[in-house]
Amino acid sequence: MAPRVLVSDALSPTAVEIFRKNGIEVDYEPNLGKDKEKLLSVIDKYDGLAIRSATKATEKLIEAATNLKVIGRAGIGVDNVDIPAASRRGIIVMNTPFGNSITTAEHAIAMLFAVARQIPEANASTHAGKWEKNRFMGVEITGKTLGIIGCGNIGSVVAMRAVGLKMHVVAFDPFLSADRAEELGVEKVELDDLFARADFITLHTPLNDKTRGIINAASIAKMKDGVRIINCARGELVVEADLVEGLKSGKVAGAGIDVFAEEPATNSALFNLPNVVCTPHLGASTTEAQENVALQVAEQMSDYLTKGAVTNAINMPSITAEEAPRLKPFVKLAEVLGSFVGQMTDEPIDEIEILFDGSTATMNTRALISAALAGLIRPQVSDVNMVSAPIMVKERGIIVSEIKRDKSGVFDGYIKLTVKSKTRTRSIAGTCFSDGKPRFIQIKGINLDAEVGEHMLYTTNPDTPGIIGLLGTICAKHNINIANFQLGRDHPGGDAIALLYLDEAVPQAFIDEVLATGKINAARPLRFNIGA
Numbered sequence: 001m002a003p004r005v006l007v008s009d010a011l012s013p014t015a016v017e018i019f020r021k022n023g024i025e026v027d028y029e030p031n032l033g034k035d036k037e038k039l040l041s042v043i044d045k046y047d048g049l050a051i052r053s054a055t056k057a058t059e060k061l062i063e064a065a066t067n068l069k070v071i072g073r074a075g076i077g078v079d080n081v082d083i084p085a086a087s088r089r090g091i092i093v094m095n096t097p098f099g100n101s102i103t104t105a106e107h108a109i110a111m112l113f114a115v116a117r118q119i120p121e122a123n124a125s126t127h128a129g130k131w132e133k134n135r136f137m138g139v140e141i142t143g144k145t146l147g148i149i150g151c152g153n154i155g156s157v158v159a160m161r162a163v164g165l166k167m168h169v170v171a172f173d174p175f176l177s178a179d180r181a182e183e184l185g186v187e188k189v190e191l192d193d194l195f196a197r198a199d200f201i202t203l204h205t206p207l208n209d210k211t212r213g214i215i216n217a218a219s220i221a222k223m224k225d226g227v228r229i230i231n232c233a234r235g236e237l238v239v240e241a242d243l244v245e246g247l248k249s250g251k252v253a254g255a256g257i258d259v260f261a262e263e264p265a266t267n268s269a270l271f272n273l274p275n276v277v278c279t280p281h282l283g284a285s286t287t288e289a290q291e292n293v294a295l296q297v298a299e300q301m302s303d304y305l306t307k308g309a310v311t312n313a314i315n316m317p318s319i320t321a322e323e324a325p326r327l328k329p330f331v332k333l334a335e336v337l338g339s340f341v342g343q344m345t346d347e348p349i350d351e352i353e354i355l356f357d358g359s360t361a362t363m364n365t366r367a368l369i370s371a372a373l374a375g376l377i378r379p380q381v382s383d384v385n386m387v388s389a390p391i392m393v394k395e396r397g398i399i400v401s402e403i404k405r406d407k408s409g410v411f412d413g414y415i416k417l418t419v420k421s422k423t424r425t426r427s428i429a430g431t432c433f434s435d436g437k438p439r440f441i442q443i444k445g446i447n448l449d450a451e452v453g454e455h456m457l458y459t460t461n462p463d464t465p466g467i468i469g470l471l472g473t474i475c476a477k478h479n480i481n482i483a484n485f486q487l488g489r490d491h492p493g494g495d496a497i498a499l500l501y502l503d504e505a506v507p508q509a510f511i512d513e514v515l516a517t518g519k520i521n522a523a524r525p526l527r528f529n530i531g532a
């Protein structure tokens with residue numbers, strides 16, 4: 001059945017065309033995002049949800065989205081999506097991090113001019129036939145200092161434009177390197193320094209716990225008298241009541257506000273103050289940007305739903321459409337290795353070490369680790385996948401480490417998982433042969449070559465004669481066919497293991513019978529998901 005996508009915000013029709021071209025059924029309901037109850041009632045029908053900022057993908061919506069696999073944000077900010085809730089449910093959240101950066105930077109620059117020259121008010125006055133030439137005295141921006149808070153994709157474009165406008169640009173961004181600052185022609189400063197020196201301040205950070213309310217009464221007090229503030233990032237970066245106070249007192253000479261703490265903002269204390277220019281979250285609203293983000297999000301979501309490729313995901317490592325087919329068998333391998341140890345371990349796991357040897361070390365190991373972790377914890381948590389596994393493992397306080405090394409043995413490459421719990425350490429290694437099927441090649445240091453089947457039986461025993469016959473006889477007695485039988489031992493007469501690939505699951509009576517022989521130390525039925 002074709003995957004089904006709901007577009008619940010006003011995306012360009014290009015998105016719909018691209019979904020259809022990629023064989024995806026699509027419902028285009030540009031106003032549904034604003035109707036929470038209706039959205040809630042239909043969301044379970046969809047594999048994908050394409051949104052802008054109006055749709056709020058809350059925990060409640062995500063819980064109701066029982067078939068959802070991907071949320072695609074045609075734009076940048078994903079603060080309208082409950083990412084932890086999506087991750088826990090195994091839903092990928094992706095955005096389009098560059099599609100509207102230039103457009104939004106241009107909006108910030110437009111705000112800069114609009115506020116410096118009071119253009120909206122002068123426009124309204126002129127349209128009203130007032131000709132108030134003396135009322136609207138502006139300020140030049142040439143030679144003035146622009147303070148940029150957050151110098152990422154959008155902040156950088158703003159910086160380059162402002163440098164071109166002959167402004168002196170200072171930037172505060174903990175992740176801005178000295179080289180990048182030099183390349184942009186900006187001076188990297190501390191936040192208080194920026195507050196003290198800037199004539200104009202423009203915000204371009206994401207909204208998070210560190211940036212929420214970054215413009216407040218205390219920070220405004222540190223600013224120059226007559227500072228002008230532009231916010232085209234997120235409303236909650238500014239404590240709006242404090243900005244209103246600053247504007248009323250004259251400390252802040254003007255503000256350009258595109259985003260509000262509550263949207264849609266139909267009633268704000270910022271409205272109708274002199275020299276406050278407001279726009280209704282228009283930063284990304286140009287034809288060009290909307291085409292870009294619609295096209296990108298639809299391609300990304302289609303690639304994921306039809307090919308398993310992951311691009312620009314917030315909660316999952318990227319997998320390109322090119323690498324997805326090559327990676328797929330190794331994702332399955334990592335998952336069955338994790339699953340083997342997960343099924344063998346009855347006590348809490350403390351540490352997991354994942355070794356990538358040879359060719360596997362050159363692959364997308366983040367994706368392989370996610371797959372191994374999903375396999376590992378699936379016996380405890382059924383509803384887990386590559387998206388939710390890392391978060392669940394972290395929540396359980398399990399330490400995950402990764403080792404990559406050059407080819408060290410006969411195999412082109414293999415993956416080895418070592419899992420430590422309080423009382424023991426287990427390890428298993430595997431590889432994929434040219435048929436794309438996973439093979440177990442080593443269990444607790446003992447070499448073997450075992451094809452992986454849906455139903456398997458793992459036994460440990462002292463290396464004595466008669467084990468094959470013993471297990472074969474009990475299988476025959478229970479009318480269970482053996483597809484493959486692999487043995488291994490550390491040394492003659494030492495510890496031995498057997499791995500049987502069976503055509504069906506063994507019942508508990510089978511295990512009891514095996515153990516009752518006194519010749520087998522442990523017997524564990526295993527089940528693997530070997531489907532696509």
Ligand SMILES: NC(=O)c1ccc[n+]([C@@H]2O[C@H](COP(=O)([O-])OP(=O)(O)OC[C@H]3O[C@@H](n4cnc5c(N)ncnc54)[C@H](O)[C@@H]3O)[C@@H](O)[C@H]2O)c1
Nearest residue numbers: 077104150151152153154173175204205206232233283284
């Ligand atoms: N108005 C609109 O329509 C519109 C359009 C697009 C994006 N946005 C918003 O613009 C903002 C910036 O988007 P972007 O694409 O440039 O993001 P980005 O991730 O490329 O850049 C954000 C920058 O902020 C920096 N940063 C993070 N925490 C910081 C802190 N505590 N102090 C200072 N800097 C910090 C990061 O290091 C990064 O360089 C986001 O909030 C986004 O949602 C708004």
Ligand SMILES: O=C(O)[C@H](O)COP(=O)(O)O
Nearest residue numbers: 052053054075076077284
């Ligand atoms: O984060 C973004 O991309 C912007 O805020 C744009 O939001 P919009 O898609 O609702 O215009």
